[in-house]
Amino acid sequence: MxxxxxxxxxxxxxxxxxxxxxxxxxDFGYAKEEACRRVVQAIGVGTADDLVRTFLFSPYGVESPKAIQSFLSEQGITDADVFMRAVQVYTKTKIEAIExxxxxxxxxxxxxxxxxxxxxxxxxxxxxxxxxxxxxxxxxxxxxxxxxxxxxxxxxxxxxxxxxxxxxxxxxxxxxxxxxxxxxxxxxxxxxxxxxxxxxxxxxxxxxxxxxxxxxxxxxxxxxxxxxxxx
CATH class of the missing domain: 3.40.50.1000 (HAD superfamily/HAD-like)
Structure with a gap:
């Protein structure tokens, strides 16, 4: 190669x-993984690997917040406030982790x-x-x-x-x-x-x-x- x-x-x-x-x-892969870890820590359910996979296979694109919504739904969470908090944590962490x-x-x-x-x-x-x-x-x-x-x-x-x-x-x-x-x-x-x-x-x-x-x-x-x- x-x-x-x-x-x-x-x-x-x-x-x-x-x-x-x-x-x-x-290293965008690291930044995305770190952001997913922080989201899971914030909501207290699921795994970072599962959230990463949800992003990767999302029909809405690998950057769409709808991937987080799908992930939360799989965990039985439909609360709009939890979704908004998860998106905020993900967005903030992802850009901060980029180096x-x-x-x-x-x-x-x-x-x-x-x-x-x-x-x-x-x-x-x-x-x-x-x-x-x-x-x-x-x-x-x-x-x-x-x-x-x-x-x-x-x-x-x-x-x-x-x-x-x-x-x-x-x-x-x-x-x-x-x-x-x-x-x-x-x-x-x-x-x-x-x-x-x-x-x-x-x-x-x-x-x-x-x-x-x-x-x-x-x-x-x-x-x-x-x-x-x-x-």
């Missing part, structure tokens, strides 16, 4: 990068200072994505933010990456796209004609879910993108 060694990068051809957010810039991976800010700042464009392509809503970038103090370093509710499309649609390239005013082949998810990030970026970088450190999917997708480069820390870009 590993791609090309990072020392074989060709930075002079790249003018910008597109990054995924969750599990690429920060940028080591070197993220410094790496993005170096790329920005070098004059390269930086964009984000995420399936999070624009509100959530903006909140998270502000929280890790990197929002000012981004030239564009592409989300489903603003672009009218979502990953793994390659059109989402092409739309970001248009916003950055850079040709796709001049862009490096980095993400933890081989299916949602790497495959569509490759189909869009971009160089791809797999953030292996954030990948939580087992190999059997990779569908044989191989990125151009694979990295074990976010700062490893610098030599690929020639910085």
């Amino acid at each position: 590993a791609g090309t060694d990072i020392r074989q990068g060709c930075g002079n051809r790249f003018l910008g990068i597109l990054v995924d957010l969750d599990n690429t810039l920060y 940028a991976y080591p070197g993220v800010y410094e790496t993005l700042l170096k790329i920005h200072t070098a004059g390269m464009k930086i964009g984000a392509v995420t399936n999070a809503s624009h509100e959530h994505a903006t909140e998270r970038l502000i929280h890790i103090q990197t929002a000012d370093l981004f030239d564009c933010l592409v989300t489903p509710d603003t672009a009218g499309m979502k990953k793994p649609d390659p059109a989402m990456f092409l739309h970001a390239a248009e916003l950055l005013k850079i040709q796709p082949h001049q862009i490096c796209a980095i993400g933890d998810n081989l299916i949602n990030d790497i495959r569509p970026a490759k189909e869009a004609g971009m160089c791809t970088i797999h953030a292996e450190y954030g990948n939580r999917l087992p190999p059997e879910y990779s569908e044989g997708i191989i990125a151009d480069f694979s990295i074990s820390s976010f700062s490893d993108i610098l030599p690929i870009l020639g910085l």
Whole structure:
């Protein structure tokens, strides 16, 4: 599953990068799990693992508060006040638990200072994505933010990456796209004609879910993108 060694990068051809957010810039899985633990502690029933699974398999989306409502119903709780308290605990804990991976800010700042464009392509809503970038103090370093509710499309649609390239005013082949998810990030970026970088450190999917997708480069820390870009 590993791609090309990072020392074989060709930075002079790249003018910008597109990054995924969750599990690429920060450990979103941990933040979500921590938020679920706090909810279970607050209501006193159920398990955090069950709440996480309810979110993952919710027909309303992995970020919808309706997942909490479904979880409470399974526990026999229909009190609206309990639901509101659970949502408040979940929302507050999730954002507080988000912490940028080591070197993220410094790496993005170096790329920005070098004059390269930086964009984000995420399936999070624009509100959530903006909140998270502000929280890790990197929002000012981004030239564009592409989300489903603003672009009218979502990953793994390659059109989402092409739309970001248009916003950055850079040709796709001049862009490096980095993400933890081989299916949602790497495959569509490759189909869009971009160089791809797999953030292996954030990948939580087992190999059997990779569908044989191989990125151009694979990295074990976010700062490893610098030599690929020639910085």
